[in-house]
Amino acid sequence: MASCSPDPLQVRRLIGCFQKPLVFRGLIDTWPMLKFTVSDWKNLFGENLLECRVGIKDAKSDEPQWERQSYNVKCTYDEFIKWSENCGDGNINELSGLETSKHFLYYGYKYMKDTFDPEVLQLTNWKAFGYPERNGADSTFWLGTAGAHTPCHYDTYGVNLVAQLSGRKRWILYPPEDSNFLQPTRIPYEESSVYSRINFEKWAGTVPNIEGTHPHVVELVPGDVLFVPRHWWHHVRNEELSVSINTWIELVDEDHEARLHESLVKFLVAHTSRNLPTDVLSELLNPNEEDIAEAHLDDIQQLVRYTLKATVAVTKEKISEGYSDVPILSEPWILPVMCNQFPSSEPEKKKTRSDHVHSEVGTLDVIRAFCHPRVIEIVSQILREEFNT
Structure with a gap:
């Protein structure tokens, strides 16, 4: 546990008004799932079939790999882990007939209340963040192999808290003022999601240098909780087998x-x-x-x-409770997500009218x-x- 635990109301005020991404550390150390092993997850899932999305790793197409362009397979947790363990050796998976080194498996965006028994929902709680009433019933679950990702987008409602339970997950975030450079689109239509038409997988492992943008990059490790402010763009990619849980928090006005x-x-x-x-x-x-x-x-x-x-x-009304009483850079439980000043890849070229x-x-x-x-x-x-x- 962090040496200086914050007041949950202090964290809640911060979540309600801060406008840049932050990583909280030491605030979910009491979550049992943070210490789960592969065997623990296996016992939790048992022989239940998980409906997972199969996608291509490092797809270099012009547009992102939309969900419609992938397909689903049903597998047990054992079979999921077998896929993950074989992802680097070129094996052909028995479930799909696909080469595991070129494809990812994602059991993501699953409402925990639709996946787990009620007692399991109590293993997740957000009281350290000022929301004692929230638990797994108000959260979603993400389990993915290396290379599993979601296209760059922003959520139209509220703010987001993302708890990393195992593995490493890389986030590239952009502020709302960068929207015009990220080619926003509502096609494919999904309520509350505005997508970017740029395929970030063309730069897998690096940070895109898209002209006019200010990428903020962070790699989450177990125990980290990322705060994603309202309307911040994000592209998310598993660097290895990863488990995370998130909750979306409403901003009423x-x-x-x-x-x-x-x-x-x-x-x-x-x-x-x-x-x-x-x-x-x-x-x-x-x-x-x-x-x-x-x-x-x-x-x-x-x-x-x-x-x-x-x-x-x-x-x-403007929120009167600012965050001036929270010394952001000096608290041991807060890590600001910094802007990446020197992207390592070539700029994304804008299409001209002649294209x-x-x-x-x-x-x-x-x-x-x-x-x-x-x-x-x-x-x-x-x-x-x-x-x-």
Whole structure:
């Protein structure tokens, strides 16, 4: 345990107002899962089948490897570990027929309450961060082999706490002001996720030098908890077999506006999806959002009304509790995530207008433009102005 344990309310205030990523150390030393061995995890999962995503390591394509472009296999934890242990020797996996050295396995973004028994949920708690009511029931679980990753994106709601339980996980983070340089897109559509169209796996193991951006890089080790501030971009990659748990924390005032933005995007996607052929629709939607094509449009219209009303009604006040009382650099339990001043790779080249011709503009390009965060922000402002008149 850290020699100077902070007051949980002090940590909570910090999470509520600090605008840069931080690593907390020594605050989850009491979590039993932090000391789990492979045998402990095996006993926990037993012979249950885990539905895992299979993806290509170090894919060099122009766009990220979207979830739609990978596929799923079901395996036991034993089989998962066998895949991980063979990932460097070129073995062909019996489950998939794929070479394990070229493919990763990811059991990620799983709600713990849907995966584990109630007593297991009590092994995770966030009380040291000022949230004593939160445990595994409010958390998600991530288990992945080396090379498993998520495309660069930011979460539209709240802030994020990520606890590293085993293995090493590398995070590359960018502040919200870098958004225009990261080519934001809502396609493939997934609620609360704005993706970057840049494929970070082209620079696997290095930091992309994307013109105009300010990457912050950190490698989490067991016991670390990363604080990801609101709307910070992040690309996440397992450097080895890794287990982590996270919880998303709502920011009440800020999230009202985010919900309005999300409802507007959902409105556009739901209406548009009614008239798309199957092949185009599959590119528009992430697999977990396929039901939006069958959603009742009146319900989505009502969602827009509700979120607009909530946004107009809320009185936004600046948080009076600053973090001036927290000496960030001197506390032993806080490690600031520093900006990487000297990226080691070549700059990402922007595409010029001559790279495209008008005949190449397709349906998804038009939908992407209408759903762009800048457009949604303007639509949101106009609606709020009209609602107030």
